[in-house]
Amino acid sequence: MEKQSRFGLKYLLEDEGAKSSAAQTARQSIDSAYDAVAIEIIDALGHEDDRSATLTELAEATGLRANLLRSVSDRLARGGIVRREVDGDVVRLTLLD
Amino acid sequence: MADNLADALYPGLAFALGALVALAELLARYTDEPFKAVRKAKSLGYLGINGMASLAAFGLLLRYEDQVLPSLSGDRLLAALIAGFGAMALIRSKLINLPASEDGSPSGLGPDWLVTSLLGVMDAGIDRERSVERQQLVVDRVRQLPLAEIDGAKARIRDFLIVSIASFQNLNDAQKAELKTVVEDIVALEQDTDLALMAVSYAFLNAAGEDKLIQILDQVKDVVSS
Numbered sequence: 431m432e433k434q435s436r437f438g439l440k441y442l443l444e445d446e447g448a449k450s451s452a453a454q455t456a457r458q459s460i461d462s463a464y465d466a467v468a469i470e471i472i473d474a475l476g477h478e479d480d481r482s483a484t485l486t487e488l489a490e491a492t493g494l495r496a497n498l499l500r501s502v503s504d505r506l507a508r509g510g511i512v513r514r515e516v517d518g519d520v521v522r523l524t525l526l527d
Numbered sequence: 528m529a530d531n532l533a534d535a536l537y538p539g540l541a542f543a544l545g546a547l548v549a550l551a552e553l554l555a556r557y558t559d560e561p562f563k564a565v566r567k568a569k570s571l572g573y574l575g576i577n578g579m580a581s582l583a584a585f586g587l588l589l590r591y592e593d594q595v596l597p598s599l600s601g602d603r604l605l606a607a608l609i610a611g612f613g614a615m616a617l618i619r620s621k622l623i624n625l626p627a628s629e630d631g632s633p634s635g636l637g638p639d640w641l642v643t644s645l646l647g648v649m650d651a652g653i654d655r656e657r658s659v660e661r662q663q664l665v666v667d668r669v670r671q672l673p674l675a676e677i678d679g680a681k682a683r684i685r686d687f688l689i690v691s692i693a694s695f696q697n698l699n700d701a702q703k704a705e706l707k708t709v710v711e712d713i714v715a716l717e718q719d720t721d722l723a724l725m726a727v728s729y730a731f732l733n734a735a736g737e738d739k740l741i742q743i744l745d746q747v748k749d750v751v752s753s
Contacts (some may be wrong), residue, residue: 452705455730456712463717463725466662493670498721 467502470494472511475525482524537607538585544611545581546574549646556650557657559736569652576649577614580642584617585610615642664737665728668744669721676751678720685714687750688727691743695735706734 474491475481489496503523507514513524557564564570588606592599599606688710692703709730717723732740
């Protein structure tokens, strides 16, 4: 702190700290949003007999838009939570054990 | 008779103060909806455990007064105050020392471990319940927005959200400035409109609580349709 003050960097660093804190909050908020949609997807798939549905079916079941579901399902597939099969324009998700 | 009554009240005072400290902890931790958080059954458990820790500290203070705090001189009111406000500090000050493990490291068991573990379990439970409530609120409220129309009004909505921060009475200027940056960062980072709106909703929820979020999202509908 003493060095920061001596070189007049204290306020600059504090300002950078505030920006960094805001960026972290923004990132956490986006992660929370992804998690919220992911829970909706997993919940909807869990209600299907074969634990599987297309994005269109999921959009109807959840009331969320297919584009949003597509973005989040990419993450879920990368995380090994769902299997993602693409057949032309149709994307089918299957909940993995 | 009066002395007997006072003697009976001191343990109760220690318990109540311990519970009060726990209440303050929970209110400070769940800032979005503190009173919703403390009304949960697990919150009562959290308060009860802290109260019991204070009660135990009160008993230990009196029992081992000479070793722990000789200046107490049998003052039960002082013992109740110290135990009530400082139970965790007392417990963590190795009031009870358990033998260390063979390699000399702390055994990991003891009153500190026990109380901290129980409080951790209760806190995790409260956090999970609040998390589910928050998730449902955000998704439900964003789902109700005219999302197709919002795609064409992204800039207008972003500007409205930033302007609306001025009405957050519980935030100081620095917090408002940070929230503005958060909104700008979210809009810049997240291309999907629905996700960006949900992310901003979480940020607003953390900053100002559920009622304010509901009010702002209702106003977003008006902004889109105007």
